[in-house]
Amino acid sequence: MKYCHTIIVNVFVKPEDILDNPKIKENSKNAIISLLPLDWEKEKIELHEIKTEGFEGRQIIIYELKLHKEKETNTFLKKLLSKLSIEQKAILKNEKELRLDENDDFFIRLDKKKLIQGIYELTTSGDCFHIRMNIAAFPKKREVAIKVIDEMFAKSFSNQ
Secondary structure (H helix, E strand, O other): OOOEEEEEEEEEEOHHHHHHOOOHHHHHHHHHHHOOOOOHHHHOOOEEEEEEEOHHHOEEEEEEEEEOOHHHHHHHHHHHHHHOOHHHHHHHHHOHHHHEOOOOEEEEEEEHHHHHOOOOOEOOOOOEEEEEEEEOOOOOOHHHHHHHHHHHHHHHHHOO
16 A cells, blocks of 8 residues: 655755764764665665755755655654554554645654664654655545544554
């Protein structure tokens, strides 16, 4: 079953991050790559590095991964949901209406420092890996998107 049309993952690397940990740029990049256990070269998956200017002229690097193919989105979801605890999945399921916007995009934030260490932990902090999932709802209605989210989590609960 197709759960998402598109999944976009972003992480910001700020100058102060690099000062605190010179390897943060490479570690952030590797953490995104680890979210999708596929052969990136074979599947022609690209990780974009965007350089932009933040407040007070600070140079910020944004790593962005965009997934569109069903194989990619389902593989990503399977990995993500297998790494979240039952409690974390329950939080996401209970907050599904708050995390779903008017475009049927479902949002999750994972703690950046923890994910770099391989630990999947939800956060409300801005220092995170930001995940936006456009839910595959047919017809495109909020109620249908919520049912798809419920199915997605029900499937992940049954796999534990």
